[in-house]
Amino acid sequence: MPRRGIDQSSDKVSTSFPLLPSRIGKRGVLVLPPDGKRLRFEITGEIRKFQSDLSSKIIVLERVRFDDGRIELRLAYYIIGKKPRMQGKWVWGQYATFLPAGDFAAVVNEAQKLRWF
Numbered sequence: 001m002p003r004r005g006i007d008q009s010s011d012k013v014s015t016s017f018p019l020l021p022s023r024i025g026k027r028g029v030l031v032l033p034p035d036g037k038r039l040r041f042e043i044t045g046e047i048r049k050f051q052s053d054l055s056s057k058i059i060v061l062e063r064v065r066f067d068d069g070r071i072e073l074r075l076a077y078y079i080i081g082k083k084p085r086m087q088g089k090w091v092w093g094q095y096a097t098f099l100p101a102g103d104f105a106a107v108v109n110e111a112q113k114l115r116w117f
Helices: 101-113
Strands: 027-032 037-051 054-066 071-080 090-092
Touching: 037 101, 054 101
Parallel strands: none
Antiparallel strands: 027 037, 037 054, 054 071, 071 090
16 A cells, blocks of 8 residues: 655645644554543555645545554544644644535545545
């Protein structure tokens, strides 16, 4: 499986935002309610796209492999921080994202090209 992410400069958005480093290879832990069961995972792929109507937001689709071998996808986003400590930096979005249908289709099409499903 190719380790690939979209280069921010190729997404046709002119910004002076900082580079967003790849998360491919990063490991994490998912804690499941109600018993607190912990599942470990690794990010094995990512697709990024600047949101077409908001250049300070990047839509991200991550391919995640759990230690038990399962593969799942995580739809997420980053925004440029506005609070003093994170101002001007990319911040992981903490809520469910809204995005234009065309942007969603572009991310799904890229995932299909990469044979994620």
